[in-house]
Amino acid sequence: MAQDAGSIVAGFDGSEEAAAAVRWAARHAHAIGCAMHVVHCSLWPLLTRHLGPVPGVSGSGLEQSARSILEDGVAVATAEVPGLQVRSTLLHGLPAQLLAEISAGERMLVVGSRGLGGFLGLLVGSVSLELAATAACPVAVIREEHHPAGPVVAAVDDSGSPAALDDACALAAVWHAPLKVVHVRHQPAGYRLLEGQDAAAGAQAVLASALNRAAAVAPAVRVETELLTDSSVPNALLKAAESARMIVVGTQGRGVLRATIGSTAHAVLHHARGPVLVSRRGG
The missing domain is CATH 3.40.50.620 (HUPs)
Known part of the structure; x- marks a missing residue:
């Protein structure tokens, strides 16, 4: 975009x-x-x-x-x-x-x-x-737009998902909609997330970096961030996007296999109730 x-x-x-x-x-x-x-x-x-x-x-x-x-x-x-x-x-x-x-x-x-x-x-x-x-x-x-006045939700991984974030910013700006940036820390089922301050700070740093990028790309857009912990990254994203106008996710690699697309984008595409934007560059 x-x-x-x-x-x-x-x-x-x-x-x-x-x-x-x-x-x-x-x-x-x-x-x-x-x-x-x-x-x-x-x-x-x-x-x-x-x-x-x-x-x-x-x-x-x-x-x-x-x-x-x-x-x-x-x-x-x-x-x-x-x-x-x-x-x-x-x-x-x-x-x-x-x-x-x-x-x-x-x-x-x-x-x-x-x-x-x-x-x-x-x-x-x-x-x-x-x-x-x-x-x-x-x-x-x-898909059906259940929340046409809702926010644009951008899912960012540890890389910051710059393409997805930029696309989400562009949508939020043109729609005059708020933007919610979501990052999910994966916690395997049945395990309690045990990690030091460095790892926790790293997750917060991902969101802080995304917030700075969004402010530079779309200064007029109101942005909020949300850090979640879940055994299923797609499940957490889908819950965070329940009232979204659109959810924006990145994708990995090329090809048609689930693993090369990215399991998160794959799951969100199948299970989101509203519109989904998969950010692509090249191809």
């Missing part, structure tokens, strides 16, 4: 989940003053060569159906934000692969919590989880 160029890209497959993502993307594109790009990925060429119209039936055929879905996506965006600059692209192939490729140089990639793969996209993690590991820009997975 730190780039000056690029669009907000939204994947659309005609589902209600994808429509919600397009509406969210349209509002966000308008809020930050950039263009929007609606993309539909048709799977039909992978399954059949018969894409043309049925003889004698006007407007029929799988390719025309795909174009109609794309047009519907654009219509959803322009209905949500009249006058928004929206372009559209029809691609053919697997959605996760194509959207990852198209994400290079873009501001954000927005997808619904389900859909985009039809019967090839099975669960919440099938497309969004792969994009969280392979996209070249931040990936927003949109």
